Amino acid sequence: MNTRLLFLIAAFIYAAGSHAQEPLLQHIYGRKNLSLDGRWNYIIDPYEMGYYDYRHEPHDQSATGSGGFYDDRKQKDKGELIEYNFDLSPTLKVPGDWNSQSEKLQFYEGSIWLRQKFNADPQAGKRYFLYFGAVNYEAHVYLNGKKLGMHKGGFTPFQFDVTGKLVKGENFVVVKADNTRKQDEIPTVNTDWWNYGGITRDVLLTEVPDSYIADYKVQLAKNNPNKIEGFVQMAGTALSQTVTIFIPEAGITQTVTTDNNGRAAISFPVKKISYWSPENPRLYNVEISTAKDKLTDQIGFRTIETKGQEILLNGKPVFLRGISLHDENPLIPGRLRGQGDMRMMLQWAKEMNCNYVRLAHYPHSEEMIRLADEMGLMVWGEVPVYWTISWLNPDTYNNAEKQLSDLIVRDKNRSSVIVWSIGNETPLSEPRHTFMGKLAAKARSLDDTRLVAAALEVHREGHDVIVNDPLGEKLDLVSFNEYAGWYWSNSTDMLNYKFKIGFNKPVVITEFGADALGGFHADEETRWSEEYQELLYVNQIKMLTAIPALRGMTPWILTDFRSPRRQHPYYQDFWNRKGLISETGKKKKAFFVLKAFYDEMQKKYKSEGK
Known part of the structure; x- marks a missing residue:
């Protein structure tokens, strides 16, 4: 078996294996968090020499998995060659884009490496996640020199399970952020806004119990102001749990038991509730708890639908x-x-x-x-x-x-x-109709309680503005x-x-x-x-x-x-x-x-x- 084939197999295993992103935790700000925001050292890398070797093969997919800037290497003796140094590099504020923080980076598009040091004290019986609110656009994330994974998309959050990967005392996280525009990405090469690069939203180290509330939906049922529907999703070591939903100001207490996959549907009537609206932005404290975990969210309840030419709130x-x-x-x-x-x-x-x-x-x-x-x-x-x-x-x-x-x-x-x-x-x-139609169907499959739309284009014939985009049938x-x-x-x-x-x-x-x-x-x-x-x-x-x-x-x-x-x-x-x-x-x-x-x-x- 030749070397190139071995490399491809290793790359496939690497991509499909332990570097997958974890499903997003619902209500990240309601958890126990250590903020990693602040000043991060950065290195500009237009040729990506911190990621590729001189044969243009990724360092992190080599046999040793080392050799890139993510190692944050220190010189062990005066003869050792290291061509970067985070400690001597300037800093950027995180969250924040790089374009607005340095004049020489105003128009920069490419890769920049960012490093932050932090102290941790991981405890037995706890799970830990490294959470990013957004990195524009492609992010490669490393903890203590080991790759956690990669994420594409400049405006959506992502996280990695770092349980067992933290050390007691000082740790370091390195991010390769690349805001290069590419034809096949979302968005594509042509936009009408500034392509702000960097870690633009919060970075958090999140601690949860070993059995934890991963996700939930607590909302009014579709077009029904008298019923709350949704689900609770557990994750961790024990998936089957008794979960209590408590809305004290509405006089609601409901208990469900999650199945072997950690999931339970919720559905119960509501009698006295003040509906959310711009004139009355009423939010209720909603407590979701198990024997080991508890979350409190602020949630409003309202219905939204269309009927003929009306929008009904x-x-x-x-x-x-x-x-x-x-x-x-x-x-x-x-x-x-x-x-x-x-x-x-x-x-x-x-x-x-x-x-x-x-x-x-x-x-x-x-x-x-x-x-x-x-x-x-x-x-x-x-x-x-x-x-x-x-x-x-x-x-x-x-x-x-x-x-x-x-x-x-x-x-x-x-x-x-x-x-x-x-x-x-x-x-x-x-092809666009097919693409957009599938997205509309996906949105409805995930949430049938809201409207689905798109900003359509129009065309003109004489002094008539014609609106007949076939996508409109699906919106x-x-x-x-x-x-x-x-x-x-x-x-x-x-x-x-x-x-x-x-x-x-x-x-x-x-x-x-x-x-x-x-x-x-x-x-x-x-x-x-x-x-x-x-x-x-x-x-x-x-x-x-x-x-x-x-x-x-x-x-x-x-x-x-x-x-x-x-x-x-x-x-x-x-x-x-x-x-x-x-x-x-x-x-x-x-x-x-x-x-x-x-x-x-x-x-x-x-x-x-x-």
């Missing part, structure tokens, strides 16, 4: 007064770093009288969703199946499905989430992007366009807008001025409210955000300026146009008893 028609936003702070460069940043963004949406936000174009953090629960904002959650994906590549589909599944698993107990979105502006073709909303007045037509001629919509479903406009440089004022015909954007919003509202089935919108976008695609040296300077709030935090004139419309819609729905 808790059985009553609702208009989605929304706005889109990116996971980015316009005031401090980079990804949102914590609850302060996130609360600021959501509070701006509340100031516009929003009851709904579209978290585009990828999963935002769990903390963001929990804040939406608390603050009373309905949420559209989305995966980055964006523009032109490799529709015929099975690995690409599997990646998209995994990201969608991880999003739903993580956020299925969050009352604020009312829509799972499977993509944005994906062009029509038979709950007719949701689409249209940029009348900016990418086609102008801010006054747009009023001559009419929409022809081929579905009897609620219409939610997922994007419209115009760029405006904050503080630049001119007449309303001058592009880039606040006045142009203001008139476009006035006329967009006139045009869109003529659609009988209009039941919501999320204009593009809450704040200006950075994008390498936006290169005009004066008006853009690598910023997408469609925000209603500038990069200095100033509200543009169109902000107040949209707020006035939302005030009107709120009064209309209240006066009509909707």
Whole structure:
């Protein structure tokens, strides 16, 4: 047997064996955690010499499994050759992207190695997991020089079981983060947001008992406000357990016994409960406990459904007064770093009288969703199946499905989430219809209590805007992007366009807008001025409210955000300026146009008893 074949066999065993990721723990922040956030040493590695040898074979798949930067080797004698040194390397803040923390890394795409040291005291009878909220995009993770595994996807959490791999005292974790854009990945090479690389969300070392509550769903049954349904999933050494679900403020105590696979369905009636809504963001303490483990979550209960052209929240028609936003702070460069940043963004949406936000174009953090629960904002959650994906590549589909599944698993107990979105502006073709149809079916198989949607494209024939994407048959909303007045037509001629919509479903406009440089004022015909954007919003509202089935919108976008695609040296300077709030935090004139419309819609729905 030749050496190359042996290498391939070893690589297969390596990929399929002990390096698999563990299923996500539900409610990671409710566990006993050691935070590994802080300053991590980093090494820039554009040629990936810390991962490959000079024959371009991975060090971690060699016979010894050593030789890469993940070994964090120290010089044992003065003659030993080591061409890297984490201790002498600079540091980056984690969570945080590298692009915003070093000027020389602003446009960097490639691999960077990050290392953190920490002390541990592993105990007998406990299980330990190393958890990452997000690493963009491909992460290879090592603990004490040994590979734990690899993860793809820049916005979803992942974890590894490190029980028996920790040592008492000092440990070190090394991450190779690579944000290189590739055609067959999710998202693909072409996007309209900054490709922030690095460990962008929390890193936690989590301790649980040897028999632990791994997952659960506690939500109202599909379209039934009088019944709670879901499940409890145990993991560890003893799968068959007695589990108690206790909701003290609702007077509910239920006990179930998990089967030999650790699973038990839950189903019980509710009599007195205050339903979650933007006007009443009521959250209940839900305690789930066994003899060895106990978790307390804050969960709201509400129903969401469509009937004809109506969206019904808790059985009553609702208009989605929304706005889109990116996971980015316009005031401090980079990804949102914590609850302060996130609360600021959501509070701006509340100031516009929003009851709904579209978290585009990828999963935002769990903390963001929990804040939406608390603050009373309905949420559209989305995966980055964006523009032109490799529709015929099975690995690409599997990646998209995994990201969608991880999003739903993580956020299925969050009352604020009312829509799972499977993509944005994906062009029509038979392979795309198959790909997207499978994603829609997957979302429904994982969660039948929420709406499934996508931001569809439209086309124009004369002055008709045609909405007849066949994917719409598999979705709950007719949701689409249209940029009348900016990418086609102008801010006054747009009023001559009419929409022809081929579905009897609620219409939610997922994007419209115009760029405006904050503080630049001119007449309303001058592009880039606040006045142009203001008139476009006035006329967009006139045009869109003529659609009988209009039941919501999320204009593009809450704040200006950075994008390498936006290169005009004066008006853009690598910023997408469609925000209603500038990069200095100033509200543009169109902000107040949209707020006035939302005030009107709120009064209309209240006066009509909707």
